[in-house]
Amino acid sequence: MRLDCDTTERDGVTLVACLLTNDGDDPRRARVANRLDGPVWFPRVDGVPVRGWDDGGYEGVLGPGETRPLGYATPAAAADPPATVVWTERAAHRAREATSVTPEAAARALPDSRPPRAAVPEPDPDPPPSVAAWLTALERGEPGPADRRALDAIVDRIEEIREGEP
Structure with a gap:
């Protein structure tokens, strides 16, 4: 298994983006753990944790040659590496067929990247004072x-925001 990760720090939150690749010839189950000194704010869909995620990281099965995008947030400062593969084992069941993943496809496959409301x-x-x-x-x-x-421009902008225009 190969794990490539990048981090971005913004407003006291570290965003971790990883690509987990099964570079073997058999389906493998892997455990990826957070190495940063803070909790894992894993992805959720409609408030429900995405399958495979828990408080310590991610666990899932990848087919031979398969690459899976993983991402989470944490209030901890970035460090290198932010995450690591802590164990792998041969999968007991057949994983879905491997596909070639482009960076664009990996980005599209990522779940909602917004941190939990409590983190914002x-x-x-x-x-502002001025x-x-x-x-x-x-x-x-x-x-x-x-x-x-200036006041007219501010009023116009407020109306645009209320109407949902960028």
Whole structure:
């Protein structure tokens, strides 16, 4: 078994993307474990863990030559390697036939990559200090033409967001 992994850190969350490849001639069951110092936030579909995932990592069967994309998030800092194959064994049953996987197909096969809601900080409901100061100044006096255009642009953008436009 071969495991290739990359990590991306963003806002205190490490995203781990791996490709697990059975480079043998027989179907193999493998266990991939997280090596980072934090919990595994594994992929879910409609709140249900994707098959093969648990709190420690992933376990599944790959056919000969098969490559499977795996990905999870964790609040732990990145390290090298972020995950490892801890054991493999010959599979007791026949795995699906191996297919050639392109990077595009691997990306399409990945489940929803959003971290669990608990991992995403709540946005600050207050505007940034500079915007708050500008709005306070507008409340105290008559807005000029540039201020009116800026306010109109903000109102237009808010309506676009409400209507679901990018």
